Amino acid sequence: MSNIEELESKLDQNFVAIRYNVEIEGPAIRPENDLDVRNILPTEEPYKSIALAVLYGDMEASLSNVNDGLEAGLSPVDIINNGLMKGMDAVSLLYTKGFYFLPDLMLSGDSMMEGVRVCEKILGHKSETKGTTVSFVAEGDPHDIGKNLVVMFLRANGYDAVDLGRDVPTTEVIDAVEKYKPLLLTGTALMTTTMTVFPKVVEELQKKGLEVPAFGCGGGSVRKDFVESFPMSVYGVEAYHAPKLADSILKDKKTWKDLRKEYSKIVGEFVSEYA
Amino acid sequence: MNLKENVLAVLSGEEVNVTPVISVTQIGIVEAMEKTDAFWPEAHKDAEKMATLGSSLYELAGLECARIPFCLTVEAEALGCKVKLGSEDKTPLVIESPFQNANDIKIPEDFPHIGRIPVVLEAIKKLKEKYGDNLPIIVGITGPFTLTGHLLGVEKMVRYMRTKPNEIESALDKAFEASIEYVNALSEISPDIICVAEPTAATELINPLQFKTIVKPRLEDLSSEINIKKVLHICGSAAPILKDMASIGYDGLSVEEKVDVKWAKEELKGGGKILRVGGRIMTMGGEKSPKLVGNISSSQTLFRGSPDEVKEEVKDVLEAGVDILAPSCGLAPRSPLENIKAMIKGRNEFYNM
Numbered sequence: 001m002s003n004i005e006e007l008e009s010k011l012d013q014n015f016v017a018i019r020y021n022v023e024i025e026g027p028a029i030r031p032e033n034d035l036d037v038r039n040i041l042p043t044e045e046p047y048k049s050i051a052l053a054v055l056y057g058d059m060e061a062s063l064s065n066v067n068d069g070l071e072a073g074l075s076p077v078d079i080i081n082n083g084l085m086k087g088m089d090a091v092s093l094l095y096t097k098g099f100y101f102l103p104d105l106m107l108s109g110d111s112m113m114e115g116v117r118v119c120e121k122i123l124g125h126k127s128e129t130k131g132t133t134v135s136f137v138a139e140g141d142p143h144d145i146g147k148n149l150v151v152m153f154l155r156a157n158g159y160d161a162v163d164l165g166r167d168v169p170t171t172e173v174i175d176a177v178e179k180y181k182p183l184l185l186t187g188t189a190l191m192t193t194t195m196t197v198f199p200k201v202v203e204e205l206q207k208k209g210l211e212v213p214a215f216g217c218g219g220g221s222v223r224k225d226f227v228e229s230f231p232m233s234v235y236g237v238e239a240y241h242a243p244k245l246a247d248s249i250l251k252d253k254k255t256w257k258d259l260r261k262e263y264s265k266i267v268g269e270f271v272s273e274y275a
Numbered sequence: 276m277n278l279k280e281n282v283l284a285v286l287s288g289e290e291v292n293v294t295p296v297i298s299v300t301q302i303g304i305v306e307a308m309e310k311t312d313a314f315w316p317e318a319h320k321d322a323e324k325m326a327t328l329g330s331s332l333y334e335l336a337g338l339e340c341a342r343i344p345f346c347l348t349v350e351a352e353a354l355g356c357k358v359k360l361g362s363e364d365k366t367p368l369v370i371e372s373p374f375q376n377a378n379d380i381k382i383p384e385d386f387p388h389i390g391r392i393p394v395v396l397e398a399i400k401k402l403k404e405k406y407g408d409n410l411p412i413i414v415g416i417t418g419p420f421t422l423t424g425h426l427l428g429v430e431k432m433v434r435y436m437r438t439k440p441n442e443i444e445s446a447l448d449k450a451f452e453a454s455i456e457y458v459n460a461l462s463e464i465s466p467d468i469i470c471v472a473e474p475t476a477a478t479e480l481i482n483p484l485q486f487k488t489i490v491k492p493r494l495e496d497l498s499s500e501i502n503i504k505k506v507l508h509i510c511g512s513a514a515p516i517l518k519d520m521a522s523i524g525y526d527g528l529s530v531e532e533k534v535d536v537k538w539a540k541e542e543l544k545g546g547g548k549i550l551r552v553g554g555r556i557m558t559m560g561g562e563k564s565p566k567l568v569g570n571i572s573s574s575q576t577l578f579r580g581s582p583d584e585v586k587e588e589v590k591d592v593l594e595a596g597v598d599i600l601a602p603s604c605g606l607a608p609r610s611p612l613e614n615i616k617a618m619i620k621g622r623n624e625f626y627n628m
Contacts, residue, residue: 057437101482103433110434140365145430145480167368192574192607193366220479220511221574221604 031055031099037090046072047083050115054087057107059114066115076119077128084115088156092240096269102145105239109152116156128158131250133242134182136173137166138197143190146219149239150186157243159184170197174204177212184246185212186236190220198222199230206231213249214256216242224273234259237274241267278339279411279467285598286468286504286526288563294593294600296622297340298332299413299470299506299529299568301605305364306612307331315608316360319345319367322397330402333410336615340468341402342413344395347472350417350457351425353390354382364608369425377446380426382453387460399464411467416457418473418507419493422450429475436485443489451493458500470506470529471497477511486516491523498524506568510604517542521565529568531603532575536595539567566598571618573602578610582617589621 031037032052041051046069053062062084069079091108094100100108120126133154137147144166154161162180164172177185189195198217205211217227218236227235234256236242248254248266259266263274276284282295308314311331313324329343346367352358357371374380383389387396395414402412417425423446424432435443461469475481476490498505506527507520513530520528521543530539543564569592571577576588589600600622606615622628 101478101485102480103437103482103485106430106434107437140361140368142368142370143429145433148430167370191366192578192604193364193609195574196607196609223575226575226579 031090031094034094034097034099036093036097040086040090040093042082042086046074047079047086050079050083051087051090054084054108054112054115055090057091057104057111059107059111062111062115063118066118070118070122076122080116080119084112084119085156088112088240092238095240096238105149106145109149109156112156113152126158126160129160130158131183131246132160132162132180133184133186133246134162134164134173134176134180135186135188136164136168136176138187138189138194139167139169140197141189141191141194142166143220144188146188146190146239147186150188150216150218150236150242153240153243154184154246157246159243159246170201170204173201174208174210177205177210178208183213183249184216184242185214186216186218186242188217188219189222192221195219195222195226198227198233202230202232213254214245214259216245228260232256234263235273237263237267237271241271244268277409279408282339282411282599283467283504285566286506288566293626293628294598294622295339296600296619297411297413297568298338298342298601298606299468299508299527300342300415300472300573300602301345301366302332302338302342302602303328303345303608304332304606304610304612304615305608307335308363310335310612315345315363315365316367319360320391320394322394322401325394325398326401326405329398330406330410332615336612337619338615339619340411340413341406342415342470343398343402344391344415347415347417347421347474348425349391349395350422350453353386353392354380354422354426354453356425366605366608372426372428374426376427377442377449380446380449382449382456386453386456392457392460396460396464399461399466403464403466413468413470413506414461414466415470415472415508416454416461418471418476418490419447419451419454419497420490421473421475422454423447424475426450429480432475433480436481436489440489447489447493451496454497455500458497462502465503468504468506468527469501470508471501471525472508474508474510476509476516478513478515479511483515483519487519491519494523494525507565508568508604514538525565527566527568527599529601530570532570532572534570536567536570536592536597540596543567567596568599568601569597570603571600573604573606573610577602577614577618578607580614582613582620585614585617586621586624589618590625593622593625 050065137144151161151163215233216236224235227233244267264271313328318324318328330341332338348358348367351369355373356369359370360367504526507525508529512533
C-alpha cells in the first residue's frame, strides 16, 4: 500500500486515465422526449406513429404507417396535417436547437414527402393549393441542397412551388416571375461569388416593371446586411421559414418591408439574425 | 528572415516578429486579371497564366504568398467529372459526375497526369523558378470528403451517410486513394504549403459526430502522407469541430469569420491531442497546437467593405491573436484590389512598419 502511495506522488496525475471514471453525461435523451417536441407531437395514434417515423427519418416506417392509416379510413388531409407535418415541425425545432443537422432534416423531409405523395394520390389532387412560389439557385452556383429544402417545405405546406433548378440564368428567373406571378420568389447561393446575382435580379425585375411581394434570399455565405442593401428582398435564415413567410404574405398581405421588420414574429421563434 | 521563412517559422511553432499575411484559399480577382492579362478561365488550364495570376496579389498588393489553383475541381475533373470552367468572375463547377455509386469510381492509372493536374504541377515549377526561396508557394487540394461529394453528388452523399454508411466508406476510400496520389505527385515538386480544403465537412452540412467518425480518419491518414507544411481549411461554423480539427495533425487551421479568433485561440491552447476523462479535459502533451489562419471576412469586408473597414478588422483579428493573417475563405473575384492592399497595410500599421 505504501508502495502505491509512494508511486502516486511521483506520477503526473494529468496523464493518468482512470478506468470507469468516464466523462459524465446525462442519460441519452430520445428526440421525442424533448419537452418542446412533446408539445408538438400528436398524442393519439396513429398520428403519433406517423409523426415519429418522420422524426426518425425512417421512410419505410413512414410509408407503412401512412398506408395503415389510409386503410383504417383516416382522411389523407388529416394524415398530412396532424401526422406528417407535426413530425416535420418537431424536426425543424430540433434543427433550430442544434440537436439535428442537415442530414436529419433531409431524411425526415424525404419520409414526410413520400407520405404526402401517397396521401395526395388518394386525394387525386394536392391537399390544398395556397398559391404559387418560384425558387432558384443563383447563376454559377451548383449548390442546391438549400433550395431543395425550401421547395420541399413550401410544397409540404400546400404551395405550388415552381423549382427552376440550379445555376439559373437571371433572364430565366425574370421570365418565370412574369409567367407565374409568384407570391414569393426565393433565391439561394452558397458562394460569395454568386450571391451578387440577387441585386441584379431585382434590378432586372424593376426594369421590366415587375414586382414580387417578397424575394427571399439565403444560403451559405449570404448575409442579412447584404440582402437588405437592395429593395424587394428579405433575408431568409432557415429553409423551413419559407412557408411561414409565404403564409404571412398570403393571409396578412405582408410585403418585403413588413417581413424585414417582423421576421421573428412571423416565423414564430427567436431568430438571432433579426434580434 | 524572408517571406517564406517567416510563414514556415510560424507553422513550425516558432515565434516571429511580424505576423505573415497570406491566403491559403483562392486568390484570383478580376482586377488582378486585368492588370496581369491572366484571365479566368484560361488561367485554370494554362500553367504560365496560372503562375502569373497565382502570384499576382504578391506583385500588385504585397500579399506574402503565391497560391494556386483557383478552384476545387482539379481532382474531380481528372477522375472523369464534367467541369464547367466558368468565366472571369465565375469559379469552375463540377456539373456532372459519371459515377452513380462507390463501385463505379475508378482511379485512372495515370491519374496525376490527367486533366489539369499537370497544369498545377507545371505552374508550381514556374513559380519556384521565378521566386526561388523568397516567396511561399501554396497549393490547394480538395479534401477526400469533399472530393467524394463531387463524385457522388453532395446531396446523395449526405443522405447515404445515414442510410448507406458502407457505400460512403468505400467511396471515401477511393477518393482518398486519389488524394494520396495527387499529394505524392505534388510532394515530388514540393511546394511550400499544401492547403487541404474540406468545405463539404462544414457543420452546416454534416453533424460534428459524422465529422469525427467519417471525415476525420481520412484527413488524419492524408496528413501523415503530406511531408511538407500543411493547413486544413473548413468553411462555415467550425467551432463545434475545432478540437477535432486540431488533433488531426495539420500545422495550421484555416477558419471563417464565424469562428471567433479569441475563443479559438483559447480552445487550441495546450496542444491538439486531448483526452476527456472524468469530465476533465487533459492534454496528452508533446503535440504542439496547430496555428490559427484567418479570418478576414471574404464575403463581407474584403468583398464589399471599404479599405478602412478592412484595416479595422485586421487590427481586431491581430489583437485577438491570430497566428497567420488571411482571408476567411476564397476571395470573391469582384473583390477590389484596394481591399487586399488594405489588408497588408493594416498589418503593417499594426506593427508600425
